[in-house]
Every structure is written in structure tokens, then in C-alpha cells.
Amino acid sequence: MPKVLVFGTGSLGTCYAWALSKAVGQDNVTAICRSNYEAASRNGFTVHSTLWGDNLTFQPRIARSVAEAVRQLSLDTQQFFDFVVVAAKAVPTDPSIAEIIGPAIVKGKTAIVLLQNGIGIEDEYARLYPESPLLSTVAYFPATQVSPGVVHHKEVELLHVGTYPADAPQAHKNIAREFVELLGKGGATAKLHDDIQRKRWAKLLVNSSWNPICALTRLRDREFIEVSLDLGLGAGNDKWGDGARFIKDVMMEIASVAQAYGYSDVNEETVDFQIGRAVVRDLPGVQPSMLGDAFEKRSMEVDAIVGNVVRLARKKGVNVPMLRTIYLLANGLSESFSRKKLQG
Known part of the structure; x- marks a missing residue:
């Protein structure tokens, strides 16, 4: 055996x-x-x-x-x-x-x-x-x-x-x-x-967006959508509201990187499917792993899930300003947990 x-x-x-x-x-x-x-x-x-x-x-x-x-x-x-x-x-x-x-x-x-x-x-x-x-x-x-x-x-x-x-x-x-x-x-x-990387990129649409955003806001996915339905940010005609529109924009950046590496089927249709799954969930929704880590003040998988996407985007000349911002903030949050443990 x-x-x-x-x-x-x-x-x-x-x-x-x-x-x-x-x-x-x-x-x-x-x-x-x-x-x-x-x-x-x-x-x-x-x-x-x-x-x-x-x-x-x-x-x-x-x-x-x-x-x-x-x-x-x-x-x-x-x-x-x-x-x-x-x-x-x-x-x-x-x-x-x-x-x-x-x-x-x-x-x-x-x-x-x-x-x-x-x-x-x-x-x-x-x-x-x-x-x-x-x-x-x-x-x-x-x-x-x-x-x-x-x-x-x-x-x-x-x-x-x-x-x-x-x-x-x-x-x-x-x-x-x-x-x-x-x-x-x-x-x-x-x-x-x-080719397993196609599946990795498809899952990253969810992981690289919802994970750090939920950790930074301390909200589950459905809660985030609920509290940001209409913040006057221009998504008034969008049936999913401002928060979901923001998530979609981030996911589209991730999809653009996947496409630059040859995975054309990671596209807007895939993004809409993933957002559709989140908006129909019952409150409070799903707690991603990074949110659980944030609650427990543990180091998070920021580099593997977010940072590497930003670096891969840079290699291909793909602009990902929203994801880059999210990475910097989530990395700072994760580092704060490590530093507090060292100090405490």
C-alpha cells in the first residue's frame, strides 16, 4: 500500500x-x-x-x-x-x-x-x-x-x-x-x-477578491453586499448595488490577468456567475478563510492569493490598480498581526 x-x-x-x-x-x-x-x-x-x-x-x-x-x-x-x-x-x-x-x-x-x-x-x-x-x-x-x-x-x-x-x-x-x-x-x-492552472485562476476570482475584502471590512460576503447596496457611487442601475459592482470590478482585473496568461474562458461570464452565487445567499453569507484569520489575528495567505496575482499582472503589463490597493492593505493587516505577536 x-x-x-x-x-x-x-x-x-x-x-x-x-x-x-x-x-x-x-x-x-x-x-x-x-x-x-x-x-x-x-x-x-x-x-x-x-x-x-x-x-x-x-x-x-x-x-x-x-x-x-x-x-x-x-x-x-x-x-x-x-x-x-x-x-x-x-x-x-x-x-x-x-x-x-x-x-x-x-x-x-x-x-x-x-x-x-x-x-x-x-x-x-x-x-x-x-x-x-x-x-x-x-x-x-x-x-x-x-x-x-x-x-x-x-x-x-x-x-x-x-x-x-x-x-x-x-x-x-x-x-x-x-x-x-x-x-x-x-x-x-x-x-x-x-492543465490545473485554469482551475486555479477560476477559483482566484473568488479568493483574491472576497478573501481580502471580507478580512479588511470584517464582514461576510453577503453582509458586504447588503451594507453597500446604494452608496451613491454610480451603480444605481445595477441590480446588485455598489458593493457587488466593486467586487465585479476587482474580479474583472483578476480575469484580465488570467486572460493574459492564456485562460480566455476566465471572463465576464464567469465573473457574473460567481457574483450571482454570492448575492442570493442568505444573510450573513460565507466567511472566507482570511476573515476567520483576521478575527483570530493570525497571518493570512495574502501573498499566495493576492500578491502573486499582482506580480504576475506586472510581468504581463496588465494594470490592476484596485487589486494592487487591496493587496497593500491586506498585507499591512496581516503584518500587523505578526508584529503584535512579536511585541506581546
């Missing part, structure tokens, strides 16, 4: 660790834990899902570090991981996450799976581990860790998977297919794509 290391056991990492445990057996899955280490060591993990079922408990191997996880394999017949799944948030660390997972990567044997938000997040992994299959994913999976080791999941569950780069060797494409099949065996839904 394949052996899997899951680096990061928040809500998303825990749920996919459960699916992989079902596929390969929980003894073949190792979870790297930080704040939930004690709870997971004692009780394992519990997932309450409206789609998969309630009170799903499992107890994979638990480790505090990658080095410890590798040591745990020393008595096994197979002493390497087939897959290292990176499910930690894509925030800057020193050393970087790509460097931290190094001891678990065996050249030619270990595939790296990035279960993270954002764009342009694969480059460092590709540079450090050029011979390792690199799988990039896009998750639609609303879940929350309500207490250490306990996750609630609802509504939707889908993981898009593809190699990075899109023209990776056929052997790497085969590994991507194997990973998708493992998830299916474990009860999860995964789809394989030749």
Missing part, C-alpha cells in the same frame, strides 16, 4: 487524511500536527460531514515534525513516503514549507501534492525537487476545525488535480491519476486535469 504524509492537519488536511486513510489504511498515513498534536495523539481525528457521514473517527500515525515522521518509518518494510500532501496554509515561513518537507522527499519515489490556495505557489517546490512529481490541486471544500482534531464539513466536496507543469512527463501524469484514484477509493471526489 502507498504511504502518505499529510503536512498540516487543519480542516482540509484532516478531511483528506481521513479519505486517504480509508484508501490505504490509517497505519499508512502519517499526520504532522502542531496545535492539535496532544488531542490527535490521544483521540485521533473526528470528521462530521453532511456528505460523508457523522462521527467519522480515525487514528493515523501522528508526528510533531517531518524528521519524526521519517523516523517512524525506520521499522517498516517500505521506508519512504509515496505522497507528501502539503495542506498547511500558504503563508511565508522561515525555513519555507518547501524546505521543511525535505527529509520526507526521496528522489524518484516521492510525489508532492499541494493542497493549498493561491497562484504561483509551485515554483519553489519545482526548483528544490526537480525530479519529484509535483501535483497541484484546487479544493472546493467548506470545512472548519471546531476544536483540536474535530472538523465539521458541509455542502460540497471536490478536488481538482493536475501536474505542475502541465507538460510534465507521462510518468508524473500517471502519478496524478494514481492519486485521484486513491481519493476515489477513500470516498472523496477528485477530477484529473491536463
Whole structure:
């Protein structure tokens, strides 16, 4: 059976660790834990899902570090991981996450799976581990860790998977297919794509707009629309109001960058569809991950989700003044949390 290391056991990492445990057996899955280490060591993990079922408990191997996880394999017949799944948030660390997972990567044997938000997040992994299959994913999976080791999941569950780069060797494409099949065996839904970046750009329309805007305003998406219906900003003829018009303008900037990189189907029609989803939600609406981080005064995934889009736009000469402003403000907010922790 394949052996899997899951680096990061928040809500998303825990749920996919459960699916992989079902596929390969929980003894073949190792979870790297930080704040939930004690709870997971004692009780394992519990997932309450409206789609998969309630009170799903499992107890994979638990480790505090990658080095410890590798040591745990020393008595096994197979002493390497087939897959290292990176499910930690894509925030800057020193050393970087790509460097931290190094001891678990065996050249030619270990595939790296990035279960993270954002764009342009694969480059460092590709540079450090050029011979390792690199799988990039896009998750639609609303879940929350309500207490250490306990996750609630609802509504939707889908993981898009593809190699990075899109023209990776056929052997790497085969590994991507194997990973998708493992998830299916474990009860999860995964789809394989030749070019996963198209899915990343489509999700960025939502992530790069709603995430920082909700964090900066401390409002959920539907609340933001409600409080800015008619502020006299010229969207009076727009059925969605001033706030939604602003969101659309930001999304159109993101779409213009995607189009500059060859993804013409990330367009106004896609933008209108995403805004239409938000305006029909019941109040208070969805709480994006950055809003949750802002409430808890945690560092946010500003660079991966917003900053990298602005930088990619600059490389192509695409003007994104609204997104650039949002990035500067959201970065300042995130940095303020880090500085207060250092001072406190």
C-alpha cells in the first residue's frame, strides 16, 4: 500500500487524511500536527460531514515534525513516503514549507501534492525537487476545525488535480491519476486535469477578491453586499448595488490577468456567475478563510492569493490598480498581526 504524509492537519488536511486513510489504511498515513498534536495523539481525528457521514473517527500515525515522521518509518518494510500532501496554509515561513518537507522527499519515489490556495505557489517546490512529481490541486471544500482534531464539513466536496507543469512527463501524469484514484477509493471526489492552472485562476476570482475584502471590512460576503447596496457611487442601475459592482470590478482585473496568461474562458461570464452565487445567499453569507484569520489575528495567505496575482499582472503589463490597493492593505493587516505577536 502507498504511504502518505499529510503536512498540516487543519480542516482540509484532516478531511483528506481521513479519505486517504480509508484508501490505504490509517497505519499508512502519517499526520504532522502542531496545535492539535496532544488531542490527535490521544483521540485521533473526528470528521462530521453532511456528505460523508457523522462521527467519522480515525487514528493515523501522528508526528510533531517531518524528521519524526521519517523516523517512524525506520521499522517498516517500505521506508519512504509515496505522497507528501502539503495542506498547511500558504503563508511565508522561515525555513519555507518547501524546505521543511525535505527529509520526507526521496528522489524518484516521492510525489508532492499541494493542497493549498493561491497562484504561483509551485515554483519553489519545482526548483528544490526537480525530479519529484509535483501535483497541484484546487479544493472546493467548506470545512472548519471546531476544536483540536474535530472538523465539521458541509455542502460540497471536490478536488481538482493536475501536474505542475502541465507538460510534465507521462510518468508524473500517471502519478496524478494514481492519486485521484486513491481519493476515489477513500470516498472523496477528485477530477484529473491536463492543465490545473485554469482551475486555479477560476477559483482566484473568488479568493483574491472576497478573501481580502471580507478580512479588511470584517464582514461576510453577503453582509458586504447588503451594507453597500446604494452608496451613491454610480451603480444605481445595477441590480446588485455598489458593493457587488466593486467586487465585479476587482474580479474583472483578476480575469484580465488570467486572460493574459492564456485562460480566455476566465471572463465576464464567469465573473457574473460567481457574483450571482454570492448575492442570493442568505444573510450573513460565507466567511472566507482570511476573515476567520483576521478575527483570530493570525497571518493570512495574502501573498499566495493576492500578491502573486499582482506580480504576475506586472510581468504581463496588465494594470490592476484596485487589486494592487487591496493587496497593500491586506498585507499591512496581516503584518500587523505578526508584529503584535512579536511585541506581546
